[in-house]
Amino acid sequence: MDKKVSASDKVIREVDAEMAISQTGHAERVEQGDGRIPIYGMPPCIIAGSASAELARRVAEYGEIEQIGVNLTRFADSEIHIKLEASVRGRDAYVIQSTSEPTNENLMELLILLDTLRRASAGRITAITPYYGYARQDRKSTGREPITAKLVANLITTAGADRILALDLHSPAIQGFFDIGMDHSTAVKLLAADLKPRLPANSVIVSPDTGGVKRADQFVKALGLPLAILHKRRASEESVEMAAVIGDVAGCVPIIVDDIIATGGTIRKAVETLLEAGALPEARVVATHGVFAGDAARNLTHPAISEVVVTDTIEPRAEIVSALPHLRVVGTSHLLADCVNRLHSGLSLSELFSFGVPTV
Numbered sequence: 001m002d003k004k005v006s007a008s009d010k011v012i013r014e015v016d017a018e019m020a021i022s023q024t025g026h027a028e029r030v031e032q033g034d035g036r037i038p039i040y041g042m043p044p045c046i047i048a049g050s051a052s053a054e055l056a057r058r059v060a061e062y063g064e065i066e067q068i069g070v071n072l073t074r075f076a077d078s079e080i081h082i083k084l085e086a087s088v089r090g091r092d093a094y095v096i097q098s099t100s101e102p103t104n105e106n107l108m109e110l111l112i113l114l115d116t117l118r119r120a121s122a123g124r125i126t127a128i129t130p131y132y133g134y135a136r137q138d139r140k141s142t143g144r145e146p147i148t149a150k151l152v153a154n155l156i157t158t159a160g161a162d163r164i165l166a167l168d169l170h171s172p173a174i175q176g177f178f179d180i181g182m183d184h185s186t187a188v189k190l191l192a193a194d195l196k197p198r199l200p201a202n203s204v205i206v207s208p209d210t211g212g213v214k215r216a217d218q219f220v221k222a223l224g225l226p227l228a229i230l231h232k233r234r235a236s237e238e239s240v241e242m243a244a245v246i247g248d249v250a251g252c253v254p255i256i257v258d259d260i261i262a263t264g265g266t267i268r269k270a271v272e273t274l275l276e277a278g279a280l281p282e283a284r285v286v287a288t289h290g291v292f293a294g295d296a297a298r299n300l301t302h303p304a305i306s307e308v309v310v311t312d313t314i315e316p317r318a319e320i321v322s323a324l325p326h327l328r329v330v331g332t333s334h335l336l337a338d339c340v341n342r343l344h345s346g347l348s349l350s351e352l353f354s355f356g357v358p359t360v
Contacts (some may be wrong), residue, residue, distance in 0.1 A: 049110055055098075062138050095114060098132075099152070130314075136194075170260060187313070190335060199253070261300070289310065312330070
């Protein structure tokens with residue numbers, strides 16, 4: 001079956017062709033201050049981290065982008081050693097690696113991959129972290145605490161990244177933690193397009209806390225549904241209590257939208273609160289990142305939850321897939337492939353996330 005080529009793909013190829021050859025017939029080169037010379041006429045390449053190996057493969061396949069093999073080995077003391085299987089000199093390199101569980105292991109692997117590319121004289125190096133770990137530690141809530149999201153940003157920059165691309169950060173303010181180019185993308189459009197054909201007319205979008213109202217409002221605009229908000233108080237780092245429901249949910253199917261599903265504790269309490277307020281026991285739970293830690297499987301098998309929808313920014317573990325038969329995973333490979341091709345060609349990413357254009 002022939003692959004469908006979108007209008008944006010055609011534009012990307014045309015721009016690539018124009019940039020590849022100058023009037024003298026040679027690839028155009030632009031000198032950077034650190035001595036690396038990206039050859040913009042050369043095609044970009046994908047490098048896969050272990051945490052996102054399948055996602056990177058799908059991105060490379062859809063975007064028709066070469067994937068450079070990585071030979072990753074471990075020493076007896078568990079240290080990571082990496083060797084690229086092909087030259088990347090002068091080429092735009094895109095490392096795809098979510099810093100999900102095991103978080104520290106995957107973060108360290110990402111840093112080593114970036115350092116490897118820098119020392120291999122790659123052109124522009126972009127770290128694509130579909131899921132950016134440590135994002136929830138973005139401020140000091142009490143004294144004597146770190147701001148680990150900023151520390152991770154510093155580490156990625158120091159390791160050699162020229163730019164970072166992330167999907168649905170827990171806090172948009174994290175963009176300001178980076179002193180390099182930062183593209184904050186969203187999967188809301190993909191998730192909304194997946195939901196729309198299956199939603200009852202009496203659905204209502206629900207934000208599980210006041211901090212997620214802006215995200216919920218994006219779903220409201222995309223799906224044309226009313227909005228309700230849950231006000232919660234956090235009793236501890238791992239437990240919350242729902243204080244009030246803002247908006248009418250009686251007789252409605254609640255669509256609970258969030259950026260991350262971790263243990264699912266907040267979701268379970270949200271469902272119980274909505275039921276008490278008269279919502280129908282047919283809740284859908286929608287989030288970009290399915291972390292699924294701790295008691296997530298037990299919390300998400302609540303009888304009033306009919307569907308859990310996440311993206312593939314984190315590959316669901318086999319035990320989670322088995323425990324959650326109502327789990328649905330929406331792919332982000334087409335979106336990320338278009339991002340790579342547009343970044344390589346110097347085109348805007350905005351229209352990929354605007355609700356005024358067709359879904360990627």
